[in-house]
Amino acid sequence: MANGQADQATKLMQQGKFHEAEMVLRNLAAQHPRDASVHSILGAALAQQGELVSAVREYRASLALDAHQPSVEVLLGMSEFKQGHFREAVTALKIAKAALPTDARSTLLLGMSYFGLHQYKDAVPYLQSASKADPGNVELRGVLAQGCLWSHQFDCAMAEFRGILAVNPDATQAHMLLAQALDAMGKTDEAIEELDATASSSPSEPLVHFELGYLFYKKDDYDKAILELRREIKNNPGYAQSYLYLGDIALKQDDVATAEPLLKKAIALESDLRGAYLDLGVIYAQRSKNTAALDAFKRAVKLDPTQPDAHYRLGRLYTALGQKENARLEFDKTKSLHSKAEDSLIEKVSGNASDAPK
């Protein structure tokens, strides 16, 4: 790198003049296209300006010229993470982490990237390390707690939520997620108590009544569920799942006239609610509105083809319509999905039988 221009670029970067630095670095890059450091610094200048796509291009150009730059991998990972490219971020950050095992940034970013990928079990160890290094970061504890909750590590979730609440007893969402953790541990009544208290102190908090409604729904206490879901709709009229659950309850109670508009409303608010299509399909099939029923079941299948129930219902409807071949295809999918689940269990249980305690 030409020293004079490099010094100038560095000085501009330090002064926060990233655009000017970028101009100098682009000039340098044109003169020295095989200089890895020019590309990496140019990437940093671009990243500082929010030009993350260009930044990533420069980081990758730099790494193509010199693959052993863990700090550039961290920067690349960060730019990918900021764009929501979690998988690419994980790839870069894992390389960085291998070379710089104590690097706090890559630890935190790895945890957050896995979290973004919904790979909560993978996220938790990194988030735990990052949280240990930064114990005052309540927001990070919140993410960690959710990672624990959604990876079914309930003891960890409870500890983190309780830790957050010790610092901030009014953290409403922490109360709500604590309730989710309690429910997931089979302590549904305790979860209801937790949510009841939250609803009393923060009656307008979005989703608190929905969460309560859901728990009552789960306990088949439909009267209370309806009450809470209606409260949620009053607070939060745009939340589709409240309508979905109300519709499902109505259908369970054979009140099709009430169920149908609720389910339609749910879909109008959120067009990919599989359960609403499934329930509507049932209603249409009952009324012999076969075309509408077919459409609804097909939509449910399309939204999640891995669930056997929609395939089964579709198959039954095809059978009723005399479309035997279509029915057979759907039943084959139903059987295949059940078999897959059973095989997986057999592998888990009997495949590891030799490890069982004697």
Place this chain on the structure above:
Amino acid sequence: MIHRERFSRREFLLLSSASSLAMAQGVTTRDLKPQRRGKASGLPFLAKFTDVAEQAGLVHPVIYGGVHNKTYILETVGCGVAFLDYDNDGWLDIFVLCGTRIDGPVPGATNRLYKNNRDGTFTDVTEKAGLVRTGWASAVTVADYDNNGFDDIFITYYGQNVLYRNNGDGTFTDVTRKAGLLYDGPTRWGSGCTFVDYDRDGNLDLFVANYVDLQMERIPKPGANPFCNFHGVGVNCGPKGLPMPRNYLYRNQGDGTFRDVTSESGIAKADRTYSMTAVAADFGNTGWSDIYVASDSTPSLFFKNGRNGTFVEEGHQSGVALSDDGKEQAGMGIAVGDYNLDGKLDIFKTHFLDDTSVLYRNDGDTGFSDVTTASGIGVETRYIGWGAGFADFDNNGLLDLAVVTGSVYPEVEAPFPKYPLKTPRYLFRNLGDGKFEQLIEEAGRGIADAHCSRGCAFGDFDNDGDVDMVIINLNEPPSLLRNDVSSESKWLKVLLVGTKSNRSAIGSRVLARYGGKVQAQAVMAQSSFYSVNDRRLHFGLGANLRADLEVHWTNGLVERFANIECNQLVTITEGRGLVKSALSGLQKKTSSQT
């Protein structure tokens, strides 16, 4: 601070599919709460059940696995029982299966044959009959496989299944080897079994289900993984997670031997199942016997008879493989009967707790519909259901249902008293409008008393014109529930004897017409849970004094008999007419009253 997922887990739970059912245990359940009970009908129930087992002499316990702990699933499933008339004296005898213990046999643990003394008591004739055998017996099917006029017995085991030929002199001979049914491969766990004349050649063939491919040395111990737990308590593992075996069909060659036709008949194609009870009947009114198998935690199987020596498994197509919402259920026992009086055979199947039993209404050509909720069956989810039967207990002309129950996890009772080992039986009284009403205490102490029950059989052991029950209780003597009906309702019993068809008439169907109604019943060689009912079909007639009968014989002949008087047994011999006889038990009751 908190990042909320776009799809909350709430939706996931709402929409969880069969593959994500409550499977942190070895048995599938839908984790359902009972449907809301309707207003009680207030109608009196005129049948009362009293357990008379002890006074009748049924005193030997049915040993089956550990009492307080069950390490292996083998100890939990239990066995069946048969009502049969092995000596053709017109009185039902009782054959009770038995198991053993993991740590070795218990003295006196054997299957037992109790001969009816015609006075309300029985004599244990096991030894004399040559039926002493200790082992893990599962299911029984009874019929005259060699058409010699006497009922034979086939029993499935964990281990070698056994065929006993009735010699006609009060004794039986083990003819398993001679019949070609000896098996020397890895141990199988035989489960449901039924005689069936699938090819209508007049010889009874044999369908044999297997439950789990159980390799004792490889099965994880209680608590070894999440599937060997129930609410956090370590319990025996399975069936989920254990390898699946397949079912077999043996063709009767008419010379006392059977040939394995599992592959050529198409039965082998359905190999994804933990099969339990098997029933054979003409569900499609085609004149050919189909086979329905209750499958535990896997889709139940409906083998539709192809009328050419083959079967096609059409459980999904027929609507009897899964629940209405497309979920697997823990199928255990099966009842077959025409609850809605439309001349077609409906199916009732029992399941695990936190799930309902299922009632499938036979809609004819379009298959079956799950009417569990519409019929009110969904009010009960507390108990694990096993044996079950349709029978008109109060003779009012409508088929009621009975279910026996019992837990599989004795270890769970102490930490969770809401899951006791012993639980009551219950009835569903048929209200006649497509709906049922659950009765427990109202049907007498014999129903309300709690036991850990499994198989049960239905029949009129005291020949007094109503349907009684015999029930297997694990590690206790059986229950013998005497039914005492206090109404004047009429009834009619029909015994079929095949000539061209198999002599036991297994697979035949009778339509009884009375008071503008028509009721179908089938002659079957297994139903309930691993059990065999009285082969005499019992029709309650309500206030009707007469009924018309239409017999659809297994081999296709249809015969009609008009204006048959009530309160009697009619024996119909294929192509040779009908013989009427009063029931001797009823005569005695009448004479003792006068």
